[in-house]
Amino acid sequence: MNLLPIRAHRPRTPARLLLASLAGVLLLGVSGCAGSGEERPSVVVTTNILGDITRNVVGDEAEVTVLMQADADPHSFGISAPQAASLEQADLVVYNGLGLEENVLRHVRAAQEAGVSTLAVGEAVDPITYTAGESADEPDPHFWTDPERVRKAVGLIADEVTAHVRGVDTSTVRRNASAYEAQVTELTAWMRARFDEIPPGRRQLVTNHHVFGYLAQRFRFHIVGAVIPSGTTLASPSASDLKSLADAVRTAGVKAIFADSSQPARLAQVIERESGIDVDVVPLFSESLTTKGKGAATYLEMMRANTTSIAIGLGTA
Template sequence: MTTRPLPLPILRPLLLSLLCALALSVGGCTANGADRPTVVVTTNILGDITRNIVGEEADVTVLMRAGADPHSFGVSAPQAASLERADLVVHNGLGLEENVLRHVEAAKETGVATLAVGDAVDPIAYASGESADEPDPHFWTDPERVRRAVGLIADQVVEHVRGVDKKAVEKNASAYGAKVAELSSWMRTTFDEIPVRNRQLVTNHHVFGYLAQRFGFRIVGAVIPSGTTLASPSASDLKALATAVEKAGVRAVFADSSQPDRLAQVLKRESRIDVDVVPLFSESLTEKGKGAATYLEMMRANTGSISMGLGTE
Protein backbone atom coordinates (compact mmCIF):
# COMPACT_ATOMS: atom_id res chain seq x y z
CA MET A 1 0.00 0.00 0.00
CA THR A 2 1.33 3.46 -0.92
CA THR A 3 1.66 5.96 1.96
CA ARG A 4 0.38 9.42 1.01
CA PRO A 5 2.13 12.50 2.46
CA LEU A 6 0.21 14.57 4.97
CA PRO A 7 -1.27 17.80 3.61
CA LEU A 8 0.54 21.01 4.59
CA PRO A 9 -2.27 22.35 6.86
CA ILE A 10 -1.83 19.26 9.04
CA LEU A 11 1.94 18.95 8.65
CA ARG A 12 2.81 22.51 9.75
CA PRO A 13 1.30 22.23 13.28
CA LEU A 14 2.97 18.85 13.74
CA LEU A 15 6.37 20.24 12.76
CA LEU A 16 5.88 23.25 15.05
CA SER A 17 4.98 20.96 17.95
CA LEU A 18 8.08 18.83 17.34
CA LEU A 19 10.32 21.91 17.20
CA CYS A 20 8.82 23.32 20.38
CA ALA A 21 9.21 20.00 22.18
CA LEU A 22 12.89 20.04 21.27
CA ALA A 23 13.27 23.67 22.30
CA LEU A 24 11.47 23.12 25.60
CA SER A 25 14.04 20.48 26.51
CA VAL A 26 16.68 23.21 26.51
CA GLY A 27 14.42 25.98 27.89
CA GLY A 28 14.03 27.92 24.65
CA CYS A 29 10.34 27.73 23.76
CA THR A 30 6.92 27.96 25.34
CA ALA A 31 3.90 25.85 24.57
CA ASN A 32 2.61 28.40 22.06
CA GLY A 33 5.85 28.46 20.08
CA ALA A 34 7.15 31.81 21.40
CA ASP A 35 10.39 32.43 23.29
CA ARG A 36 10.32 32.11 27.06
CA PRO A 37 9.09 35.28 28.81
CA THR A 38 12.00 37.21 30.27
CA VAL A 39 12.56 39.71 33.06
CA VAL A 40 15.89 41.57 32.85
CA VAL A 41 17.23 43.04 36.10
CA THR A 42 20.15 45.46 36.31
CA THR A 43 21.65 44.84 39.79
CA ASN A 44 22.31 41.50 41.44
CA ILE A 45 20.56 42.48 44.69
CA LEU A 46 17.32 43.22 42.83
CA GLY A 47 18.02 40.17 40.68
CA ASP A 48 17.92 37.86 43.70
CA ILE A 49 14.73 39.49 44.99
CA THR A 50 13.09 39.25 41.57
CA ARG A 51 14.03 35.58 41.11
CA ASN A 52 12.33 34.75 44.39
CA ILE A 53 9.17 36.46 43.14
CA VAL A 54 9.15 35.08 39.58
CA GLY A 55 10.13 31.52 40.45
CA GLU A 56 9.66 29.22 37.45
CA GLU A 57 7.19 31.48 35.70
CA ALA A 58 9.77 33.25 33.49
CA ASP A 59 13.48 33.57 32.89
CA VAL A 60 15.26 36.23 34.98
CA THR A 61 18.45 37.68 33.50
CA VAL A 62 20.72 39.71 35.82
CA LEU A 63 23.18 42.10 34.17
CA MET A 64 25.48 42.89 37.09
CA ARG A 65 27.93 40.15 38.05
CA ALA A 66 28.66 39.18 41.64
CA GLY A 67 31.05 41.53 43.42
CA ALA A 68 30.68 44.36 40.90
CA ASP A 69 30.12 48.02 41.73
CA PRO A 70 26.60 49.15 40.72
CA HIS A 71 27.84 52.71 40.19
CA SER A 72 30.40 51.70 37.55
CA PHE A 73 29.49 48.36 35.99
CA GLY A 74 28.72 48.30 32.28
CA VAL A 75 26.95 45.93 29.90
CA SER A 76 27.98 44.19 26.70
CA ALA A 77 26.21 44.73 23.38
CA PRO A 78 24.28 41.43 23.72
CA GLN A 79 23.21 42.42 27.24
CA ALA A 80 22.05 45.82 26.00
CA ALA A 81 20.07 44.09 23.26
CA SER A 82 18.46 41.77 25.81
CA LEU A 83 16.90 44.78 27.52
CA GLU A 84 14.94 45.60 24.38
CA ARG A 85 13.68 42.01 24.04
CA ALA A 86 12.51 41.72 27.65
CA ASP A 87 8.91 41.60 28.81
CA LEU A 88 9.91 43.67 31.83
CA VAL A 89 13.06 45.51 32.94
CA VAL A 90 13.56 45.96 36.69
CA HIS A 91 16.17 48.52 37.70
CA ASN A 92 17.12 50.34 40.88
CA GLY A 93 16.72 53.90 39.61
CA LEU A 94 17.60 57.10 41.51
CA GLY A 95 20.84 57.35 39.55
CA LEU A 96 22.46 54.16 40.86
CA GLU A 97 23.29 52.35 37.61
CA GLU A 98 25.16 55.26 36.06
CA ASN A 99 26.52 53.37 33.05
CA VAL A 100 23.39 51.34 32.30
CA LEU A 101 20.58 53.88 32.56
CA ARG A 102 20.80 54.93 28.88
CA HIS A 103 20.22 51.32 27.84
CA VAL A 104 17.20 51.07 30.15
CA GLU A 105 15.83 54.29 28.65
CA ALA A 106 16.40 52.95 25.12
CA ALA A 107 14.41 49.82 25.98
CA LYS A 108 11.63 51.94 27.46
CA GLU A 109 11.44 54.00 24.25
CA THR A 110 10.86 50.82 22.24
CA GLY A 111 7.86 49.98 24.41
CA VAL A 112 9.42 47.63 26.99
CA ALA A 113 7.81 47.92 30.44
CA THR A 114 10.29 49.19 33.05
CA LEU A 115 10.16 49.51 36.83
CA ALA A 116 12.47 51.87 38.73
CA VAL A 117 12.07 50.28 42.15
CA GLY A 118 13.87 52.94 44.18
CA ASP A 119 11.61 55.70 42.87
CA ALA A 120 8.54 53.83 44.12
CA VAL A 121 9.50 53.02 47.74
CA ASP A 122 9.44 56.49 49.32
CA PRO A 123 13.09 57.48 48.67
CA ILE A 124 14.99 59.76 51.02
CA ALA A 125 17.75 62.25 50.26
CA TYR A 126 21.35 62.18 51.38
CA ALA A 127 21.73 64.23 54.56
CA SER A 128 25.29 65.50 53.98
CA GLY A 129 28.37 65.43 51.76
CA GLU A 130 28.70 66.20 48.07
CA SER A 131 25.40 64.43 47.36
CA ALA A 132 23.39 66.29 50.04
CA ASP A 133 19.70 66.69 49.12
CA GLU A 134 20.04 64.33 46.13
CA PRO A 135 17.93 61.14 46.21
CA ASP A 136 19.66 58.20 47.89
CA PRO A 137 19.36 55.03 45.77
CA HIS A 138 20.47 52.55 48.48
CA PHE A 139 16.95 51.68 49.67
CA TRP A 140 17.72 47.95 50.07
CA THR A 141 19.51 48.60 53.39
CA ASP A 142 16.00 49.05 54.82
CA PRO A 143 14.20 45.67 54.74
CA GLU A 144 10.81 47.34 55.20
CA ARG A 145 11.25 49.16 51.90
CA VAL A 146 12.32 45.88 50.33
CA ARG A 147 9.03 44.35 51.52
CA ARG A 148 7.25 47.13 49.67
CA ALA A 149 9.44 46.50 46.62
CA VAL A 150 8.46 42.81 46.60
CA GLY A 151 4.81 43.73 46.13
CA LEU A 152 5.61 46.29 43.44
CA ILE A 153 7.74 43.87 41.43
CA ALA A 154 5.11 41.13 41.72
CA ASP A 155 2.42 43.49 40.41
CA GLN A 156 4.55 44.46 37.41
CA VAL A 157 5.42 40.83 36.63
CA VAL A 158 1.75 39.87 36.63
CA GLU A 159 0.81 42.87 34.46
CA HIS A 160 3.58 42.79 31.88
CA VAL A 161 5.19 39.33 31.68
CA ARG A 162 3.22 37.20 29.26
CA GLY A 163 1.93 33.83 30.28
CA VAL A 164 2.75 33.93 33.99
CA ASP A 165 0.47 32.35 36.55
CA LYS A 166 -0.81 35.23 38.69
CA LYS A 167 -1.51 33.02 41.69
CA ALA A 168 1.96 31.46 41.53
CA VAL A 169 3.67 34.86 41.42
CA GLU A 170 1.54 36.18 44.28
CA LYS A 171 2.28 33.07 46.34
CA ASN A 172 6.02 33.47 45.73
CA ALA A 173 5.87 37.15 46.65
CA SER A 174 3.94 36.44 49.84
CA ALA A 175 6.39 33.75 50.94
CA TYR A 176 9.45 35.87 50.21
CA GLY A 177 7.89 38.95 51.80
CA ALA A 178 7.39 36.95 55.00
CA LYS A 179 11.11 36.08 55.00
CA VAL A 180 12.02 39.76 54.61
CA ALA A 181 9.65 40.66 57.47
CA GLU A 182 11.37 38.05 59.65
CA LEU A 183 14.73 39.53 58.68
CA SER A 184 13.57 43.03 59.64
CA SER A 185 12.38 41.86 63.06
CA TRP A 186 15.65 40.02 63.71
CA MET A 187 17.71 43.07 62.67
CA ARG A 188 15.82 45.30 65.10
CA THR A 189 16.29 42.84 67.95
CA THR A 190 20.01 42.59 67.19
CA PHE A 191 20.56 46.35 66.82
CA ASP A 192 18.63 47.04 70.03
CA GLU A 193 21.51 45.39 71.89
CA ILE A 194 23.90 48.13 70.71
CA PRO A 195 24.05 51.03 73.21
CA VAL A 196 22.49 54.18 71.77
CA ARG A 197 25.78 56.08 72.27
CA ASN A 198 27.52 53.55 70.01
CA ARG A 199 25.03 53.66 67.13
CA GLN A 200 27.23 55.84 64.95
CA LEU A 201 28.24 54.90 61.43
CA VAL A 202 31.23 55.88 59.33
CA THR A 203 31.34 54.16 55.94
CA ASN A 204 33.45 54.13 52.79
CA HIS A 205 30.79 56.25 51.05
CA HIS A 206 27.22 57.25 51.90
CA VAL A 207 25.31 53.97 51.61
CA PHE A 208 23.46 53.25 54.89
CA GLY A 209 21.10 56.22 55.19
CA TYR A 210 17.99 54.04 54.96
CA LEU A 211 19.29 51.57 57.54
CA ALA A 212 20.19 54.45 59.86
CA GLN A 213 16.71 55.95 59.55
CA ARG A 214 14.95 52.62 60.14
CA PHE A 215 17.00 51.39 63.09
CA GLY A 216 18.11 54.54 64.88
CA PHE A 217 21.73 55.08 63.85
CA ARG A 218 23.53 58.39 63.35
CA ILE A 219 25.62 58.87 60.21
CA VAL A 220 28.84 60.56 61.34
CA GLY A 221 30.27 60.72 57.84
CA ALA A 222 31.87 58.85 54.97
CA VAL A 223 35.44 58.52 53.76
CA ILE A 224 34.21 59.38 50.26
CA PRO A 225 31.74 62.20 51.03
CA SER A 226 29.39 61.20 48.23
CA GLY A 227 26.68 58.74 47.35
CA THR A 228 28.81 57.20 44.60
CA THR A 229 32.11 55.34 44.66
CA LEU A 230 33.15 57.26 41.53
CA ALA A 231 33.94 60.36 43.63
CA SER A 232 37.19 60.90 45.52
CA PRO A 233 37.88 62.58 48.88
CA SER A 234 40.28 65.48 49.29
CA ALA A 235 42.88 65.76 52.03
CA SER A 236 40.63 68.28 53.79
CA ASP A 237 37.68 65.85 53.58
CA LEU A 238 39.72 63.16 55.33
CA LYS A 239 40.95 65.58 57.97
CA ALA A 240 37.43 66.83 58.69
CA LEU A 241 36.09 63.29 58.96
CA ALA A 242 38.98 62.24 61.22
CA THR A 243 38.10 65.12 63.53
CA ALA A 244 34.43 64.06 63.56
CA VAL A 245 35.43 60.44 64.29
CA GLU A 246 37.58 61.53 67.23
CA LYS A 247 34.88 63.84 68.61
CA ALA A 248 32.15 61.20 68.37
CA GLY A 249 34.31 58.37 69.69
CA VAL A 250 33.44 56.15 66.73
CA ARG A 251 34.51 52.56 67.23
CA ALA A 252 34.63 51.31 63.64
CA VAL A 253 34.76 52.40 60.00
CA PHE A 254 32.76 50.17 57.65
CA ALA A 255 34.18 49.62 54.16
CA ASP A 256 32.40 47.94 51.25
CA SER A 257 33.77 44.46 50.68
CA SER A 258 33.72 44.97 46.90
CA GLN A 259 35.96 48.06 47.17
CA PRO A 260 39.53 48.35 48.43
CA ASP A 261 39.58 49.68 52.00
CA ARG A 262 42.68 51.81 51.43
CA LEU A 263 40.84 55.08 52.12
CA ALA A 264 39.32 53.71 55.32
CA GLN A 265 42.79 52.64 56.42
CA VAL A 266 44.08 56.16 55.67
CA LEU A 267 41.32 57.59 57.84
CA LYS A 268 42.27 55.20 60.61
CA ARG A 269 45.84 56.55 60.48
CA GLU A 270 44.61 60.16 60.39
CA SER A 271 42.56 59.82 63.57
CA ARG A 272 44.20 59.53 66.97
CA ILE A 273 41.84 56.92 68.36
CA ASP A 274 41.72 53.16 67.98
CA VAL A 275 39.17 52.42 65.27
CA ASP A 276 38.62 49.15 63.44
CA VAL A 277 38.01 48.85 59.69
CA VAL A 278 35.16 46.37 59.21
CA PRO A 279 34.13 45.04 55.75
CA LEU A 280 30.44 44.98 54.81
CA PHE A 281 28.54 43.65 51.79
CA SER A 282 26.77 46.88 51.04
CA GLU A 283 26.18 47.21 47.28
CA SER A 284 26.66 43.82 45.68
CA LEU A 285 25.99 40.18 46.32
CA THR A 286 28.85 37.70 46.22
CA GLU A 287 29.28 34.38 44.51
CA LYS A 288 27.81 31.41 46.35
CA GLY A 289 29.83 30.49 49.43
CA LYS A 290 31.49 33.92 49.71
CA GLY A 291 29.28 35.27 52.48
CA ALA A 292 26.49 37.17 50.73
CA ALA A 293 25.09 35.18 47.83
CA THR A 294 21.50 36.32 48.51
CA TYR A 295 19.87 39.49 49.80
CA LEU A 296 18.82 37.79 53.04
CA GLU A 297 22.31 36.39 53.61
CA MET A 298 23.89 39.77 52.89
CA MET A 299 21.70 41.64 55.36
CA ARG A 300 22.22 39.07 58.11
CA ALA A 301 26.00 39.19 57.59
CA ASN A 302 26.02 43.00 57.68
CA THR A 303 23.85 43.14 60.79
CA GLY A 304 26.24 40.81 62.59
CA SER A 305 29.29 42.80 61.47
CA ILE A 306 27.80 46.15 62.49
CA SER A 307 26.74 44.75 65.85
CA MET A 308 30.18 43.31 66.56
CA GLY A 309 31.96 46.43 65.28
CA LEU A 310 30.00 48.85 67.45
CA GLY A 311 29.68 46.69 70.53
CA THR A 312 26.72 45.49 72.57
CA GLU A 313 25.60 45.97 76.15
Protein backbone atom coordinates in the same frame (compact mmCIF):
# COMPACT_ATOMS: atom_id res chain seq x y z
CA MET B 1 -13.50 -28.57 -8.98
CA ASN B 2 -12.96 -26.65 -5.73
CA LEU B 3 -12.18 -23.03 -6.32
CA LEU B 4 -10.27 -21.17 -3.62
CA PRO B 5 -11.45 -17.68 -2.84
CA ILE B 6 -9.37 -14.96 -4.38
CA ARG B 7 -8.06 -12.37 -1.81
CA ALA B 8 -6.76 -8.94 -2.67
CA HIS B 9 -3.20 -8.33 -1.49
CA ARG B 10 -2.53 -4.96 0.26
CA PRO B 11 0.83 -3.34 -0.43
CA ARG B 12 3.07 -3.44 2.61
CA THR B 13 4.74 -0.29 3.99
CA PRO B 14 8.50 -0.80 4.03
CA ALA B 15 9.88 -0.78 7.57
CA ARG B 16 12.38 1.94 6.77
CA LEU B 17 9.58 4.20 5.48
CA LEU B 18 7.65 3.74 8.71
CA LEU B 19 10.70 4.55 10.78
CA ALA B 20 11.33 7.67 8.71
CA SER B 21 7.75 8.82 9.30
CA LEU B 22 8.05 8.30 13.05
CA ALA B 23 11.35 10.17 13.09
CA GLY B 24 9.69 13.08 11.30
CA VAL B 25 6.94 13.22 13.90
CA LEU B 26 9.51 13.21 16.71
CA LEU B 27 11.51 15.99 15.07
CA LEU B 28 8.39 18.09 14.71
CA GLY B 29 7.67 17.58 18.39
CA VAL B 30 11.20 18.56 19.41
CA SER B 31 11.22 21.65 17.22
CA GLY B 32 7.83 22.61 18.61
CA CYS B 33 9.19 22.40 22.16
CA ALA B 34 12.24 24.46 21.18
CA GLY B 35 10.02 27.08 19.61
CA SER B 36 7.88 27.43 22.73
CA GLY B 37 11.07 27.62 24.84
CA GLU B 38 12.31 30.58 22.82
CA GLU B 39 9.04 32.36 23.51
CA ARG B 40 9.38 32.07 27.27
CA PRO B 41 8.55 35.38 28.96
CA SER B 42 11.53 37.46 30.02
CA VAL B 43 12.32 39.80 32.92
CA VAL B 44 15.65 41.66 32.83
CA VAL B 45 17.03 43.14 36.07
CA THR B 46 19.94 45.55 36.27
CA THR B 47 21.51 44.93 39.72
CA ASN B 48 22.13 41.61 41.42
CA ILE B 49 20.41 42.62 44.69
CA LEU B 50 17.21 43.43 42.81
CA GLY B 51 17.83 40.33 40.72
CA ASP B 52 17.68 38.06 43.77
CA ILE B 53 14.52 39.76 45.03
CA THR B 54 12.88 39.51 41.60
CA ARG B 55 13.75 35.82 41.23
CA ASN B 56 12.05 35.10 44.54
CA VAL B 57 8.90 36.77 43.21
CA VAL B 58 8.91 35.34 39.69
CA GLY B 59 10.02 31.81 40.51
CA ASP B 60 9.76 29.55 37.45
CA GLU B 61 7.11 31.66 35.75
CA ALA B 62 9.56 33.56 33.53
CA GLU B 63 13.23 33.79 32.63
CA VAL B 64 14.97 36.32 34.91
CA THR B 65 18.23 37.74 33.53
CA VAL B 66 20.48 39.78 35.85
CA LEU B 67 22.95 42.13 34.15
CA MET B 68 25.26 42.96 37.06
CA GLN B 69 27.74 40.26 38.04
CA ALA B 70 28.50 39.25 41.63
CA ASP B 71 30.95 41.52 43.50
CA ALA B 72 30.53 44.32 40.97
CA ASP B 73 29.94 48.01 41.70
CA PRO B 74 26.47 49.20 40.63
CA HIS B 75 27.80 52.72 40.08
CA SER B 76 30.36 51.65 37.50
CA PHE B 77 29.46 48.28 35.94
CA GLY B 78 28.79 48.16 32.21
CA ILE B 79 26.99 45.77 29.90
CA SER B 80 27.70 44.15 26.53
CA ALA B 81 25.85 44.77 23.27
CA PRO B 82 23.88 41.49 23.58
CA GLN B 83 22.89 42.44 27.13
CA ALA B 84 21.75 45.85 25.94
CA ALA B 85 19.68 44.14 23.24
CA SER B 86 18.09 41.85 25.85
CA LEU B 87 16.65 44.92 27.58
CA GLU B 88 14.69 45.86 24.45
CA GLN B 89 13.45 42.28 24.00
CA ALA B 90 12.19 41.83 27.57
CA ASP B 91 8.60 41.82 28.75
CA LEU B 92 9.68 43.81 31.82
CA VAL B 93 12.84 45.61 32.94
CA VAL B 94 13.35 46.03 36.69
CA TYR B 95 15.95 48.60 37.70
CA ASN B 96 16.92 50.58 40.77
CA GLY B 97 16.83 54.10 39.38
CA LEU B 98 17.67 57.29 41.31
CA GLY B 99 20.94 57.44 39.38
CA LEU B 100 22.41 54.20 40.75
CA GLU B 101 23.23 52.29 37.55
CA GLU B 102 25.19 55.17 36.04
CA ASN B 103 26.47 53.29 32.98
CA VAL B 104 23.27 51.36 32.25
CA LEU B 105 20.49 53.92 32.56
CA ARG B 106 20.78 55.00 28.92
CA HIS B 107 20.07 51.43 27.85
CA VAL B 108 17.05 51.32 30.15
CA ARG B 109 15.78 54.52 28.54
CA ALA B 110 16.26 52.96 25.10
CA ALA B 111 14.13 50.01 26.19
CA GLN B 112 11.44 52.40 27.41
CA GLU B 113 11.45 54.17 24.05
CA ALA B 114 11.08 50.77 22.36
CA GLY B 115 7.89 50.19 24.33
CA VAL B 116 9.21 47.85 27.04
CA SER B 117 7.52 48.06 30.45
CA THR B 118 9.97 49.20 33.14
CA LEU B 119 9.90 49.54 36.92
CA ALA B 120 12.22 51.95 38.75
CA VAL B 121 11.97 50.35 42.17
CA GLY B 122 13.92 52.97 44.12
CA GLU B 123 11.63 55.74 42.93
CA ALA B 124 8.54 53.89 44.18
CA VAL B 125 9.53 53.03 47.78
CA ASP B 126 9.48 56.49 49.39
CA PRO B 127 13.11 57.47 48.71
CA ILE B 128 15.03 59.75 51.04
CA THR B 129 17.75 62.25 50.18
CA TYR B 130 21.36 62.45 51.29
CA THR B 131 21.85 64.77 54.24
CA ALA B 132 25.55 65.54 53.87
CA GLY B 133 28.52 65.54 51.52
CA GLU B 134 28.72 66.24 47.80
CA SER B 135 25.37 64.51 47.19
CA ALA B 136 23.41 66.43 49.85
CA ASP B 137 19.70 66.82 48.96
CA GLU B 138 19.97 64.41 46.03
CA PRO B 139 17.90 61.18 46.08
CA ASP B 140 19.60 58.25 47.81
CA PRO B 141 19.28 55.05 45.72
CA HIS B 142 20.46 52.61 48.43
CA PHE B 143 16.96 51.72 49.66
CA TRP B 144 17.77 48.00 50.10
CA THR B 145 19.56 48.68 53.41
CA ASP B 146 16.04 49.10 54.83
CA PRO B 147 14.25 45.71 54.70
CA GLU B 148 10.84 47.35 55.14
CA ARG B 149 11.29 49.18 51.86
CA VAL B 150 12.39 45.92 50.28
CA ARG B 151 9.16 44.34 51.50
CA LYS B 152 7.26 47.11 49.73
CA ALA B 153 9.40 46.55 46.63
CA VAL B 154 8.38 42.86 46.57
CA GLY B 155 4.73 43.83 46.18
CA LEU B 156 5.53 46.37 43.48
CA ILE B 157 7.52 43.84 41.47
CA ALA B 158 4.72 41.29 41.78
CA ASP B 159 2.22 43.88 40.51
CA GLU B 160 4.35 44.67 37.46
CA VAL B 161 5.08 41.04 36.66
CA THR B 162 1.42 40.05 36.74
CA ALA B 163 0.42 43.11 34.70
CA HIS B 164 3.10 43.09 31.99
CA VAL B 165 4.77 39.67 31.72
CA ARG B 166 2.77 37.50 29.35
CA GLY B 167 1.74 33.99 30.29
CA VAL B 168 2.69 33.99 33.98
CA ASP B 169 0.39 32.36 36.50
CA THR B 170 -0.83 35.27 38.62
CA SER B 171 -1.69 33.17 41.66
CA THR B 172 1.78 31.58 41.70
CA VAL B 173 3.51 34.95 41.50
CA ARG B 174 1.33 36.26 44.33
CA ARG B 175 2.13 33.22 46.48
CA ASN B 176 5.83 33.64 45.82
CA ALA B 177 5.66 37.32 46.75
CA SER B 178 3.71 36.63 49.94
CA ALA B 179 6.18 33.96 51.06
CA TYR B 180 9.17 36.22 50.43
CA GLU B 181 7.51 39.18 52.15
CA ALA B 182 7.16 36.99 55.25
CA GLN B 183 10.89 36.23 55.15
CA VAL B 184 11.74 39.93 54.85
CA THR B 185 9.41 40.79 57.74
CA GLU B 186 11.19 38.16 59.85
CA LEU B 187 14.52 39.70 58.81
CA THR B 188 13.41 43.16 59.99
CA ALA B 189 12.45 41.81 63.41
CA TRP B 190 15.75 39.94 63.74
CA MET B 191 17.78 43.00 62.75
CA ARG B 192 15.92 45.21 65.20
CA ALA B 193 16.52 42.77 68.05
CA ARG B 194 20.23 42.54 67.18
CA PHE B 195 20.67 46.30 66.90
CA ASP B 196 18.78 46.88 70.15
CA GLU B 197 21.71 45.22 71.88
CA ILE B 198 23.91 48.17 70.86
CA PRO B 199 23.81 51.03 73.40
CA PRO B 200 22.38 54.21 71.80
CA GLY B 201 25.68 56.06 72.30
CA ARG B 202 27.49 53.51 70.15
CA ARG B 203 25.08 53.54 67.23
CA GLN B 204 27.41 55.62 65.09
CA LEU B 205 28.40 54.73 61.54
CA VAL B 206 31.39 55.74 59.43
CA THR B 207 31.44 54.12 55.99
CA ASN B 208 33.41 54.24 52.73
CA HIS B 209 30.69 56.34 51.08
CA HIS B 210 27.13 57.35 51.95
CA VAL B 211 25.29 54.04 51.62
CA PHE B 212 23.48 53.32 54.90
CA GLY B 213 21.09 56.26 55.20
CA TYR B 214 18.01 54.04 54.99
CA LEU B 215 19.34 51.59 57.57
CA ALA B 216 20.21 54.49 59.89
CA GLN B 217 16.70 55.91 59.58
CA ARG B 218 14.97 52.57 60.18
CA PHE B 219 17.09 51.40 63.12
CA ARG B 220 18.06 54.72 64.74
CA PHE B 221 21.76 55.03 63.91
CA HIS B 222 23.71 58.27 63.63
CA ILE B 223 25.92 58.62 60.55
CA VAL B 224 29.11 60.39 61.58
CA GLY B 225 30.39 60.62 58.01
CA ALA B 226 31.85 58.82 55.03
CA VAL B 227 35.41 58.52 53.77
CA ILE B 228 34.15 59.41 50.29
CA PRO B 229 31.68 62.25 51.02
CA SER B 230 29.34 61.20 48.21
CA GLY B 231 26.61 58.74 47.32
CA THR B 232 28.76 57.18 44.61
CA THR B 233 32.03 55.29 44.74
CA LEU B 234 33.16 57.17 41.63
CA ALA B 235 33.87 60.32 43.66
CA SER B 236 37.16 60.98 45.50
CA PRO B 237 37.81 62.66 48.87
CA SER B 238 40.02 65.70 49.21
CA ALA B 239 42.65 66.17 51.91
CA SER B 240 40.28 68.51 53.78
CA ASP B 241 37.51 65.91 53.57
CA LEU B 242 39.77 63.34 55.19
CA LYS B 243 40.85 65.73 57.93
CA SER B 244 37.25 66.76 58.71
CA LEU B 245 36.14 63.16 58.97
CA ALA B 246 39.15 62.23 61.11
CA ASP B 247 38.24 65.03 63.52
CA ALA B 248 34.61 63.83 63.62
CA VAL B 249 35.71 60.24 64.28
CA ARG B 250 37.95 61.40 67.12
CA THR B 251 35.23 63.59 68.66
CA ALA B 252 32.54 60.92 68.44
CA GLY B 253 34.80 58.16 69.72
CA VAL B 254 33.81 55.84 66.88
CA LYS B 255 34.95 52.25 67.40
CA ALA B 256 34.77 50.97 63.82
CA ILE B 257 34.84 52.15 60.22
CA PHE B 258 32.79 50.06 57.78
CA ALA B 259 34.23 49.59 54.30
CA ASP B 260 32.50 47.89 51.37
CA SER B 261 33.89 44.40 50.82
CA SER B 262 34.24 44.99 47.07
CA GLN B 263 36.27 48.20 47.54
CA PRO B 264 39.80 48.57 48.90
CA ALA B 265 39.89 49.64 52.54
CA ARG B 266 42.87 51.95 51.98
CA LEU B 267 40.93 55.18 52.55
CA ALA B 268 39.31 53.84 55.70
CA GLN B 269 42.76 52.91 56.97
CA VAL B 270 43.97 56.47 56.24
CA ILE B 271 41.17 57.77 58.47
CA GLU B 272 42.20 55.35 61.17
CA ARG B 273 45.75 56.72 61.07
CA GLU B 274 44.61 60.36 60.88
CA SER B 275 42.16 60.08 63.79
CA GLY B 276 44.81 58.99 66.24
CA ILE B 277 42.50 56.49 67.94
CA ASP B 278 42.14 52.74 67.79
CA VAL B 279 39.50 51.99 65.17
CA ASP B 280 38.69 48.69 63.47
CA VAL B 281 38.08 48.58 59.71
CA VAL B 282 35.17 46.17 59.21
CA PRO B 283 34.11 44.94 55.74
CA LEU B 284 30.41 44.99 54.81
CA PHE B 285 28.48 43.81 51.76
CA SER B 286 26.83 47.11 50.96
CA GLU B 287 26.48 47.41 47.17
CA SER B 288 26.55 43.92 45.69
CA LEU B 289 25.88 40.28 46.34
CA THR B 290 28.73 37.79 46.23
CA THR B 291 29.12 34.41 44.59
CA LYS B 292 27.74 31.43 46.48
CA GLY B 293 29.72 30.57 49.59
CA LYS B 294 31.36 34.01 49.90
CA GLY B 295 29.06 35.41 52.58
CA ALA B 296 26.32 37.29 50.74
CA ALA B 297 24.93 35.24 47.86
CA THR B 298 21.36 36.37 48.55
CA TYR B 299 19.77 39.56 49.85
CA LEU B 300 18.70 37.89 53.11
CA GLU B 301 22.19 36.46 53.67
CA MET B 302 23.78 39.83 52.93
CA MET B 303 21.61 41.69 55.44
CA ARG B 304 22.17 39.14 58.18
CA ALA B 305 25.93 39.23 57.61
CA ASN B 306 26.00 43.04 57.71
CA THR B 307 23.85 43.21 60.83
CA THR B 308 26.17 40.80 62.63
CA SER B 309 29.28 42.71 61.51
CA ILE B 310 27.86 46.06 62.59
CA ALA B 311 26.75 44.72 65.96
CA ILE B 312 30.15 43.15 66.65
CA GLY B 313 32.05 46.15 65.30
CA LEU B 314 30.20 48.54 67.57
CA GLY B 315 30.86 46.45 70.65
CA THR B 316 27.98 44.05 71.37
CA ALA B 317 30.13 40.93 71.25
